[in-house]
Amino acid sequence: MQTVIPIYYAGFEVGSGFSGLKLIPADGLTLAHDLVTLPSFLADGDTSTLLSGSDPEAKLVDVLQREDYVVTFQGQTYFLGQLLEHGTHCTNAFSDERRYWSEHAQILLLCLACILIPERCFELRLVTALPVSLYDRTRRQQVRQSLSQYYRFTFNGRAREVRVTCGYVAMEGQGTLIHYGGESNFQAVIDVGERTTDLVVANGQRLLTRSCKGEQLGVAQLVEDLQQLGQRYRRKLPIEKAHALLVAYAHHKPYPRISMGTGSIPEDEITDIIQGSIQRIARPLSSFVVGAWNVEGAPAGTQFKTIYLGGGGSYYFEDVVRQALPDCHIVTVPDPEHANICGYAELAASLEEDRWEVR
Incomplete structure (x- = not known):
């Protein structure tokens, strides 16, 4: 009797801060969880360090805790999630454009998929993306060829086998357009x-690629300023804790406590740093958007029926964008940090069947 391998359509995004995966089961069944994000960091790992203080008969799965992830692929072991501090050479490879198609992307993809999918063997039919600044034919082919493989590896000590086929490489932001945009009219995404x-x-x-632009501006500047605040108090602030502070700020909730000796970093200082960072980025961000969409005889951006604002940075820069484009119809999408991967997954599910043939 031939075993039927479950198929999942997937949207995958490799961010410099966080990576994410959204799944749509091909059989129409509902998953307990169909979307997951993870810090985009890998560390070289040695499982013997995790087992050294445990019972001599213990296996890896016995010592792992919640959000501990171990992937072993082609003889190399990687730590992810809460295990990063137990590994060495921790990196998110943000300065290397190859991270979108290198082993860095492969390991993140396999880990995210195994967090969501319980089966030992499965198939992913994938759509992912590149930033506008890297979006060309050569790099898109590199992404498709690199990710499209049959992977044999272990996840948290258990053998897995996954066939991945990358059917399309989108432009970052295109997922928001797919998920929320219309089928007609001149429209745009920030x-x-x-x-x-x-x-x-x-x-x-249909993308108008000559009008698409990219710039090195984003949430990382806010994260770095918060990390510098931590250094003033002789505290190392990991990226996930900096993001936790930003999320609390965006949703008007109490800040997580960042301890320092017998006290904690004052909340008013955290707020001042975040607001100062936003103001510092406001001018270059406004100049970039207005300059890219300036038209003769009309306010910038008014050539579009709708401009969709997405990405995790929309929580912090919505007011900046609206002030820069006061005459435009701007829609801030729900759950903007997940809009792209949801759109990529929808596109993956809609592609014609021959796109998934292994070549």
Whole structure:
């Protein structure tokens, strides 16, 4: 009897801060969880360090805690999630454009998929993306060829086998257009991510690539300023804790406590740092958007029926964008940090069947 391998359509995004995966089961069944994000950091790992203080008969799965992830692939072991501090050479490879198609992206993809999918063997039919600044034919082919493989590896000590086929490489921000945009009319997306802001322009769902622009502006500047605040108090502030502070600020909730000796970093200082960072980035961000979409005889951006604002940075820069484009119809999408991967997954599910043939 032939075993039927479950198939999942997937949207995958490799961010410099966080990576994410959204799944749509091909059989129509509902997953307990169909979307997950993870810090985009890998560390070289040695499982013997995790087992050294445990029972001699213990296996790896016995010592792992919640959000501990171990991937072993082609003889190399990687720590992810809460295990990063137990590894060495921790990196998010943000300065290397190859991270979108290198082993860095492969390991993140396999880990995210195994967090969501319980089966030992499965198939992913994938759509992912590149920033506007890297979006060309050569790099898109590199992404497709690199990610499209049959992977044999272990996840948290258990063998897994996954066939991945990358059917399309989108432009960052295009997922928001797919998920929320219309089928007609001149429309655009402002996608404010961790390190880049991408401007995507389309006639309906057809990209007008010459009008799409990218710039090195994003949430990372806010994160770095918060980390510098931590250093003033002789505290190392990991990226996930900096993001926790930013999320609390954006949603008007109490800040997580950042201890220092017998006290904690004052909340008013955290607020001042965040607001100062936003103001510092406001001018270059406004100049970039207005300059890219300036038209003769009309206010910038008014050539579009709708401009969709997405990406995790929209929580912090919505007012900046609205002030820069006061005459435009701007829609801030719900759950903007997940809009792209949801759109990529929808596109993956809609592609014609021959796109998934292994070549």
